[in-house]
Amino acid sequence: MATLKHSLDDHHVLNPTAPDKPIVEDTxxxxxxxxxxxxxxxxxxxxxxxxxxxxxxxxxxQLRSEWQA
Structure with missing residues (x-):
C-alpha cells in the first residue's frame, strides 16, 4: 500500500489500489x-x-568575463 508520511505517527493512504512494486522495469x-x-x-x-x-x-x-571580482 502506498502511503505518505504526514507526521511522526500519521499516515495517509495515497492510492489503496496501487501495487506495492513499480510497474516500470527497474534494471x-x-x-x-x-x-x-x-x-x-x-x-x-x-x-x-x-x-x-x-x-x-x-x-x-564569455559569461565569467561579466562577473565583477
Missing part, C-alpha cells in the same frame, strides 16, 4: 536507457543560437 539497463533518452532530448538545445558561441569553454569565458 540497470532500463534506468540507463531512460536516462539516455532524457539526455538526448536536451542535447544541443542551444546549438542553433547565433548569439552565443558554439564552443562551451568560450561560452563560459
Amino acid at each position: 540497470i539497463e532500463a534506468r540507463r536507457a531512460r536516462r539516455m533518452a532524457a539526455l538526448k532530448k536536451v542535447a544541443g538545445i542551444w546549438s542553433h543560437r547565433p548569439d552565443i558561441p558554439a564552443d562551451g569553454l568560450e561560452y563560459q569565458r
Whole structure:
C-alpha cells in the first residue's frame, strides 16, 4: 500500500489500489536507457543560437568575463 508520511505517527493512504512494486522495469539497463533518452532530448538545445558561441569553454569565458571580482 502506498502511503505518505504526514507526521511522526500519521499516515495517509495515497492510492489503496496501487501495487506495492513499480510497474516500470527497474534494471540497470532500463534506468540507463531512460536516462539516455532524457539526455538526448536536451542535447544541443542551444546549438542553433547565433548569439552565443558554439564552443562551451568560450561560452563560459564569455559569461565569467561579466562577473565583477
